[in-house]
Amino acid sequence: MNDRPNRKTVFRHSLAGGVRSERLPRLLKQAPTPPPVAVPAPAPPKKHIPPAPPRIPATDKDLARAILLLGHRTKTELLKGAKDELVALIGGYPQPETAAVWKATLKQMRKSQVTGAEAGKKE
Numbered sequence: 001m002n003d004r005p006n007r008k009t010v011f012r013h014s015l016a017g018g019v020r021s022e023r024l025p026r027l028l029k030q031a032p033t034p035p036p037v038a039v040p041a042p043a044p045p046k047k048h049i050p051p052a053p054p055r056i057p058a059t060d061k062d063l064a065r066a067i068l069l070l071g072h073r074t075k076t077e078l079l080k081g082a083k084d085e086l087v088a089l090i091g092g093y094p095q096p097e098t099a100a101v102w103k104a105t106l107k108q109m110r111k112s113q114v115t116g117a118e119a120g121k122k123e
Helices: 022-032 059-076 080-090 096-122
Strands: none
Touching: 059 080, 059 096
């Protein structure tokens, strides 16, 4: 009827891959200590980023377009047409980090132009 032997098998599972659970604490105490972890070297100093682009767009429309293109440049590589347009507007094609700085600078310039124009109208 039953082809299996009439004995009971007890399975013990542990994290040590088959080591009986009674021996596990002793084996863990005998385990060699790992070597100390090497501390990573500090990052090299960041290179100097120019605060403004080589050329400032003359018109408000060009300034707004340059700000828009720089915003896209901070996130991704521009397509050839947009890249050429950005180079024509500001005189260069910056790295994403530099594009973020230049965008903030141009936005500040646009804001000061608007504020200066409003002050001139009031007087």
